[in-house]
Amino acid sequence: MATTCTLNLSSxxxxxPINITASTTLTKAALTSDxxxxxxxxGTIAEGDGSKTAEFGLPTALGADKAAKLFFVNKATxxxxxxxxxxxxxxxxxxxxxxxxxIPYGMNDTASEFVIEAEPAGATCPYEFALFQEPxxxxxxx
Amino acid sequence: MATTxxxxxxxxxxxxxxxxxxxxxxxxxxxxxxxxxETTGLAQRTFSGSLTQVVLLDVSTFGAITAGGAxxxxxxxxxxxxxxxxxxxxxxxxxxxxxxxxxxxxxxxxMLMPWLATDASEDxxxxxxxxxxxxxxxxxxxx
Numbered sequence: 074m075a076t077t078c079t080l081n082l083s084s085x086x087x088x089x090p091i092n093i094t095a096s097t098t099l100t101k102a103a104l105t106s107d108x109x110x111x112x113x114x115x116g117t118i119a120e121g122d123g124s125k126t127a128e129f130g131l132p133t134a135l136g137a138d139k140a141a142k143l144f145f146v147n148k149a150t151x152x153x154x155x156x157x158x159x160x161x162x163x164x165x166x167x168x169x170x171x172x173x174x175x176i177p178y179g180m181n182d183t184a185s186e187f188v189i190e191a192e193p194a195g196a197t198c199p200y201e202f203a204l205f206q207e208p209x210x211x212x213x214x215x
Numbered sequence: 216m217a218t219t220x221x222x223x224x225x226x227x228x229x230x231x232x233x234x235x236x237x238x239x240x241x242x243x244x245x246x247x248x249x250x251x252x253e254t255t256g257l258a259q260r261t262f263s264g265s266l267t268q269v270v271l272l273d274v275s276t277f278g279a280i281t282a283g284g285a286x287x288x289x290x291x292x293x294x295x296x297x298x299x300x301x302x303x304x305x306x307x308x309x310x311x312x313x314x315x316x317x318x319x320x321x322x323x324x325x326m327l328m329p330w331l332a333t334d335a336s337e338d339x340x341x342x343x344x345x346x347x348x349x350x351x352x353x354x355x356x357x358x
Contacts, residue, residue: 076226080325082291084218084356086254091218091354093257095293095325102319103300103344111228140321144224146238152248158329163307163315164337166329169245169287173238174328175222177305177318185316203224203236 074107075099076205078142078175101207102140113203115148118156120197124190130180130204137181141206145187146173147198154196159188170198178204216250218242218356220289220327244358245287255355259295262349268306268342274332277357288332288357290339293325295350303351306340314340320351330355 079096099108112129130143147156149170158165158174161184168174179185191198224236242251260271272290294303302321306314320326331337343349 074228076224076228078325079223080220080291080327081223082218082220082327084216084254086216086218086252086356087256091254091257093291093354095323097323097325099324100299100321103302103321105299107228109228111226113234138319140319142318142324144222144236152243155245160307160315160317163313164331164334165307165317166331167245167287168329169243171240172242172287172329173222173240176326176328177320177324179304179316179318181316205226205228 074109076108099142099205100140102138108140108205108207110206110208111203115199115201117197117199118189118191120191120194122191124188127187127189129202130178130187130206139180139207141178141180141204142175143178143187144173144175144203146201147171148200149198153193154198155192156198156200157190157192161185161188216252218251242289242356243287245285251287251356251358253357257352257354259350259352262343264346266343266346268340270338271341271353272339272355274334274337277332277355286331286333286358288330288355289327290330290353290355291325291327292320292351292353294320294322295352296322298322301345301347301349303349304342304344306342308336308338308340
């Protein structure tokens with residue numbers, strides 16, 4: 074049940090071009106066994122919505138020191154539309170139309186939620202995501 | 216001077232659903248269609264004998280702070296080791312000089328993310344999980 078993730082990056086900014094190929098198989102924290110939980114989907118956020126906590130991967134203490142990975146892409150086509158990305162109250166950066174990101178996601182506690190906001194005024198940004206995680210701990214039925 | 220990045224994810228996590236994700240982006244400047252024009256190049260840093268959290272990317276080295284955060288920097292980081300039991304925790308400081316953990320890069324894991332880098336305290340920091348020799352490679356593509 075393997076999940077592999079490959080990056081191909083090339084840049085001709087320098088006289089000697091940069092070419093990076095990186096590939097990883099997503100495994101549980103400090104283990105060689107594969108991640109085995111996925112959550113993926115699509116949504117839309119508009120500037121008028123304000124700052125929103127993403128509906129996926131809501132962090133809990135159970136996520137501490139796990140090996141989750143998050144892929145997120147801004148599917149807007151207007152180059153001026155961007156999604157502002159925060160982790161809790163820390164601003165990570167902006168994903169402009171067509172930009173994607175792939176990060177390890179600590180999901181350590183409730184203070185590491187993934188927060189998104191569409192900008193500028195009038196912007197509407199469709200987005201897609203995939204979150205790969207370790208299994209959640211089942212809790213007793215009460 | 217184009218910089219492009221593509222990602223391909225394949226997974227058979229479930230028995231009944233196999234899927235793939237393929238996306239490509241050309242890294243452009245904020246609000247523009249012109250390309251990013253500066254880079255650190257591909258750099259490498261090796262850690263040995265210490266578990267100390269250190270600054271990997273100091274925001275003050277990336278030129279003038281842009282008011283309002285109108286930047287589209289991208290950061291690439293990879294744990295070049297092959298040991299899946301050892302990792303680098305990656306952190307981002309916030310404006311109050313607090314620290315937010317992003318996550319852990321285990322052996323061969325990589326990340327590519329936007330970086331606001333508009334506040335003097337928004338450094339990117341890493342912390343190795345082992346005192347054994349561990350190496351990280353990184354690059355910043357910026358305005």
